[in-house]
Amino acid sequence: MTVRPSHTLIAHRAVPALPSEGTIGVIAPAGPGALDTEKALQWMRARGYGLKVFPGVYEKDGYLAGSDDVRLRDLHAAFADPEVDAIICLRGGYGTPRLLDRINYDLLSRHAKPFVGYSDITALHLAISRYAGFVTFHGPLLNADLLGDKEPPTVTSFFAMLRGQLKSGSVLSHPAAYPLSTVEPGIAHGRLLGGNLAMIAATLGTPYEIDVEGAVLFIEDINEPLYRIDRLLTQMRLAGKLARLRGVLVGDIAGVEVDALNRLLKQTFEPLRIPVLSGWRSGHCDPNLTLPLGALVRLDAGKQELLLEQDVVIR
Structure with a gap:
C-alpha cells in the first residue's frame, strides 16, 4: 500500500x-x-x-x-x-x-x-x-x-x-477496555475530518459539504440501523466522496452489532485500498474521546494508533 x-x-x-x-x-x-x-x-x-x-x-x-x-x-x-x-x-x-x-x-x-x-x-x-x-x-x-x-x-x-498537553507526535490514548478492529491495515497521513455520518451526508450537494481531498474520514452515528449506515456510505460513494480519502477512522455506531458493521465497512472500503480502523470511542458513547477535526494525523490501522502530526492548540 x-x-x-x-x-x-x-x-x-x-x-x-x-x-x-x-x-x-x-x-x-x-x-x-x-x-x-x-x-x-x-x-x-x-x-x-x-x-x-x-x-x-x-x-x-x-x-x-x-x-x-x-x-x-x-x-x-x-x-x-x-x-x-x-x-x-x-x-x-x-x-x-x-x-x-x-x-x-x-x-x-x-x-x-x-x-x-x-x-x-x-x-x-x-x-x-x-x-x-x-x-x-x-x-x-x-x-x-x-x-x-x-x-x-x-x-x-x-x-x-x-x-495543549497533546503535542505534535503524540499518540492519542484509547482505553484498552474497548478493543479496536483493524478492518483494513495500512498507514494514512491526512487531515482528520468528519463527524456524524448522517449529518455529513445531509450536507452533500451544498456549499458546506465535506472536503475529502487527502482526508482521513472520521464517522460516528446513533439510531441508524445497519441498512441505513449502508445507505449513507453508498450515498457518499456515489457522490464521489470516498475515492479521494486516505483513510477512515470509525467511531461509535451505537446500536449496530460490531461484526456486522465491520463486514459492511470491509465491503465498502476494501476496493479503495485504504486503511480503516473501527471502534474508536468517540460519539454517542461512554467514554466519548475528543478528536481534533482539521488537524493533520497519522492513522496506523495495523498498529491501531492515531498520532497527531501537528500541534492543535498553541500557548
Whole structure:
C-alpha cells in the first residue's frame, strides 16, 4: 500500500490553548435542553474554570433552542467575546444546518478558539473547516457528557486536548477496555475530518459539504440501523466522496452489532485500498474521546494508533 506524505496538505490553524483559570462559554446552536446552571458552574469551578452561559441556552422554540436569530447571535457573540477562552455546545439534536449560510466566518476566523461538540454540531465543524480554516474539536457536550458523569477518559481527553498537553507526535490514548478492529491495515497521513455520518451526508450537494481531498474520514452515528449506515456510505460513494480519502477512522455506531458493521465497512472500503480502523470511542458513547477535526494525523490501522502530526492548540 502506498503511503502519501502529509506535507502535501496544508494544516488547519491551531487555536489558542484553554488557559488555566480560563472561561468556557456554553451555547445551544441546535436543540433545546434544560441546563442545571448551578451544577454546571460547580463542575467547572471544581476544575479551575469559569462558565459563561449565553442567553439562548435558556430558550426553546419547538425542537430548536431558540430561533435561528437567537442561536446565530450566541454563536457570533461567544466567538467575539474576549472573556471566553473556549466554547462548548449544550447538546446536539437539530438546528445547526439552518445557520450555515448566515454565519460570519470572517468573524470566527479572527477570533478562533476551541469549539467543541458532536452529533448535529457536525454541520458547524464542516462549515468552519471549509470557510474559517481552524481546528475544531469533536468532543463532549455539556449536558450529556460532562454533566452526565461519563467515564473518566471523557474528561481527561477533553482537557488534555484543549490545554495543549497533546503535542505534535503524540499518540492519542484509547482505553484498552474497548478493543479496536483493524478492518483494513495500512498507514494514512491526512487531515482528520468528519463527524456524524448522517449529518455529513445531509450536507452533500451544498456549499458546506465535506472536503475529502487527502482526508482521513472520521464517522460516528446513533439510531441508524445497519441498512441505513449502508445507505449513507453508498450515498457518499456515489457522490464521489470516498475515492479521494486516505483513510477512515470509525467511531461509535451505537446500536449496530460490531461484526456486522465491520463486514459492511470491509465491503465498502476494501476496493479503495485504504486503511480503516473501527471502534474508536468517540460519539454517542461512554467514554466519548475528543478528536481534533482539521488537524493533520497519522492513522496506523495495523498498529491501531492515531498520532497527531501537528500541534492543535498553541500557548
